[in-house]
Amino acid sequence: MSGSAPSGSPPDDGDLQRNSNAVAAGILLSRIAGLVREIVTARFLGTGVGAEAFRAALRVPNLMQNLLGEGVLSASFIPVYSRLIARGRQEDAARLVTGIASLLLVVVAVIVTATVVFARPITRLLAWGFVPGTARFETTVTLVRIMTPGVGLLVFSALCLAVLNSHRRFFLAYVAPVLWNAAIVAAVVAAALMHMTETGLAQAMGWGALAGSGAQALVQVPLMLRLAGPLRWQLPWRQLHVRLVVRRFGQVVVGRGGVQLAGYVDLLAASLLAFGAVAALGYAQVLYLLPISVFGISVAASELPTLSTLDHADQQRVRRRLNRGLSRVTFFVVPTMVCYLMLGDAVVATLLGGGRFGPDDAIQVGVILAVYSIGLLASTNSRLLQSVLYGIGDARRPAVYALVRVFTAGIVGVAAMLPLDAVEITAAGFRVVGDIHWAVAPLGERAAEANLLRMGAAGLAFGSVIGAWLEFALLRRRVIGLFGPVLMFGRQFGLVAVAAASSVATALLVRWWATTVTLPWRATGLLGVAACGLMYLAMASLLGVDEVRRIVRGASDSSE
Numbered sequence: 001m002s003g004s005a006p007s008g009s010p011p012d013d014g015d016l017q018r019n020s021n022a023v024a025a026g027i028l029l030s031r032i033a034g035l036v037r038e039i040v041t042a043r044f045l046g047t048g049v050g051a052e053a054f055r056a057a058l059r060v061p062n063l064m065q066n067l068l069g070e071g072v073l074s075a076s077f078i079p080v081y082s083r084l085i086a087r088g089r090q091e092d093a094a095r096l097v098t099g100i101a102s103l104l105l106v107v108v109a110v111i112v113t114a115t116v117v118f119a120r121p122i123t124r125l126l127a128w129g130f131v132p133g134t135a136r137f138e139t140t141v142t143l144v145r146i147m148t149p150g151v152g153l154l155v156f157s158a159l160c161l162a163v164l165n166s167h168r169r170f171f172l173a174y175v176a177p178v179l180w181n182a183a184i185v186a187a188v189v190a191a192a193l194m195h196m197t198e199t200g201l202a203q204a205m206g207w208g209a210l211a212g213s214g215a216q217a218l219v220q221v222p223l224m225l226r227l228a229g230p231l232r233w234q235l236p237w238r239q240l241h242v243r244l245v246v247r248r249f250g251q252v253v254v255g256r257g258g259v260q261l262a263g264y265v266d267l268l269a270a271s272l273l274a275f276g277a278v279a280a281l282g283y284a285q286v287l288y289l290l291p292i293s294v295f296g297i298s299v300a301a302s303e304l305p306t307l308s309t310l311d312h313a314d315q316q317r318v319r320r321r322l323n324r325g326l327s328r329v330t331f332f333v334v335p336t337m338v339c340y341l342m343l344g345d346a347v348v349a350t351l352l353g354g355g356r357f358g359p360d361d362a363i364q365v366g367v368i369l370a371v372y373s374i375g376l377l378a379s380t381n382s383r384l385l386q387s388v389l390y391g392i393g394d395a396r397r398p399a400v401y402a403l404v405r406v407f408t409a410g411i412v413g414v415a416a417m418l419p420l421d422a423v424e425i426t427a428a429g430f431r432v433v434g435d436i437h438w439a440v441a442p443l444g445e446r447a448a449e450a451n452l453l454r455m456g457a458a459g460l461a462f463g464s465v466i467g468a469w470l471e472f473a474l475l476r477r478r479v480i481g482l483f484g485p486v487l488m489f490g491r492q493f494g495l496v497a498v499a500a501a502s503s504v505a506t507a508l509l510v511r512w513w514a515t516t517v518t519l520p521w522r523a524t525g526l527l528g529v530a531a532c533g534l535m536y537l538a539m540a541s542l543l544g545v546d547e548v549r550r551i552v553r554g555a556s557d558s559s560e
Helices: 013-045 048-070 070-086 089-115 121-124 134-164 171-175 175-191 198-218 221-228 240-258 258-270 277-309 315-352 359-372 376-393 396-420 437-439 441-446 455-482 493-516 521-544 548-560
Strands: 423-424 429-432
Touching: 013 048, 013 134, 013 171, 013 175, 013 198, 013 277, 013 455, 048 134, 048 198, 048 277, 070 089, 070 134, 070 376, 089 121, 089 134, 089 221, 089 240, 121 134, 121 359, 121 423, 134 171, 134 198, 171 175, 175 198, 175 441, 258 277, 258 396, 258 455, 277 315, 277 359, 277 376, 277 455, 315 359, 315 376, 315 521, 315 548, 359 423, 359 455, 376 455, 396 455, 437 521, 493 521, 521 548
Parallel strands: none
Antiparallel strands: 423 429
């Protein structure tokens, strides 16, 4: 197998930092836009009916996007397409793009139509706890019908992303979702200025999502057509390479979508908990997925084309590339994990507090986020281990491991959520307000309750953590079996752990001082994150962690 990159030159270790930086920059901007969307949602909708309906409705059509788009399409398409362009087979590569586009057009049209027509039973299936006839259920159904056609456009956007990534054009594809988030924010602000009801605000967000989907897809099309050539309708099943992509597709759906699949299980289970659990879990998941996207996906996505074209018989080179990627992911994820674990409530209050989202809501979401953070290292590094296996054409093992993850997370999460849903948490502390039987009370009784700030969703987060670490262990064992010894979290993890310990001590000091002087939560969050980050970087630099030197060198090069 050729080890050349599409440009014709072999990949080197330097391009990992350049490419992952481009992906990370695009993802970071899109996630910042997503955080702005969450801040606006929290301010205008809190954890009420509109927020729960929008959160659930967004999950339902996003199931199609997760099954057909982004990471799934990239992991099945990029290895095949990258090898074709690396070998100079441009015509075959162009036919592959056209064939996949034709296939997606047919499949997406059928699924979108079916989802809009059967929105009601689909919503009932994926959100069991939403009672038909209630405002929560009916608003969710309406939003599913509004947003689903837009998700069809996002699937085509995912094909653009896969083509651009294969040609090492990373930034545009990952920054394009900024337009989607911006459209939602503009829609809800406009609706608020018109003094719409809560359900009206939620529907405005749905229309904004539809408009943003079109903008996200269209902004990528010109560059995609310039790289891959014009698209023409073809019968895709006649093409060998299209069949190869489709054959891997089903396995990649499960493997690459493991985190999303676990999220759907959590949504389904959370709909059976006390009112407000779906919204609280959703806010926590947005913050939990942020470092996975910015750090885990950035390295995994930028490395997939290279890992697909490397000579896999050269095990030492593959291990070196993999250890370098694991080190980079770990270096950035560890301080994020510390901040979430030690300052989760303050971070949530800083980002989402205000309006209908009060201090008690921040504590509830912060505890859920702190539990999720324990699985961050496993979830982020698993993305890169998956890319190694996809690069050699092994899509089956990641799929099996992802199913094990989802099954384990579901069993553990459901077992933990029921007793925890009898516990309430506020600024005054924990208190038991019911018993386990309340958690399985009739749906109507639970739906009628106000948000009691119960902790059942934290049980679901705990199940997700156990599943994430199990998947990581299985993936790592498989990669070691293929390529030999691979470091667990890359090189210099011991030094990174020492830097993290100093960051933990800093977080504790900030919390103590904030309590002593009664510092507002927003100030606590900003001060805590800044202090922990600076201490981490200073200690890592003092200890000689390689990633700090690369950051400094990269900043120096960019300023010249």
